[in-house]
Amino acid sequence: MSNYHGDFSQKIDYVFKIVLIRDSAVGKSQLLARFSRNEFSLDSKATIGVEFQTKMMVIDHKNVKAQIWDTAGQERK
Template identity: 45%
Template sequence: MTLQVYKLILVGGSSVGKSSVLLKFSENKFSHNVETTVGAAFTNKTVEVDNHEIRLQIWDTAGQERYHALTLMYFRGAQGAIVIYDITDQNSFEMAKEWIREIRERSPQRTKIVLLGNKIDREERAIPTETGRKLANEKNLLFFESSAKTGEGINKVFYELAKAIRHDLDENTSLSESETESESFELTKKTKKNVEGSGCC
């Protein structure tokens, strides 16, 4: 069976923990000294979803405003996006709303989006869980909270996103096949009718 490849992008403001989230997921490591992403960083990881192996091609994009135009280039062809905000930073939550809008405008219509509140290991919370969940419900997004430091919630984010993408692709493939069969049936009926109705000259 062919290995499926899903392109995912991580977006969000600077210092919300995008690189730390990816490092925890890909290598199960955490560092207080993660370097600021310049442009974008790339990681592959293969996971098993519903007994199928799927390679996640994950792009960690820069959060600084000066790299904004470059970040938008990575939206192309993305099947999934994780929009990350820092639960201790109100401004990062407002920026997340803008990233959601950007993704909806510039990415394929069926791009699955996760809204992720990061840094739940910290006590100084500014964004209640219900506030994040409400935004996700309004925008029809998946919603999770996580800690890149402890690892809480990290794996679930990527596995659930991969599962949502797979199910969406399966549904659209089935729909496409159904439409093709219907078109073929209608064409056959019309052809048969024309043949039966034709007479010799």
């Protein structure tokens, strides 16, 4: 596994994989859009299957990669 991102010029110190799980129509996709792209839309569509976004951050001088997965909200209990 490589600890570098993209063109191998940026070392990644930490990778966090986060899955958003909750009932349908509670705002998981909007939470993801706000965090990853700083966007919010009142006209959102239901997620089909799974979608994900990646965000790179620098926290305490460490390069952190967050992979956030957004589920459809119809998981079995």
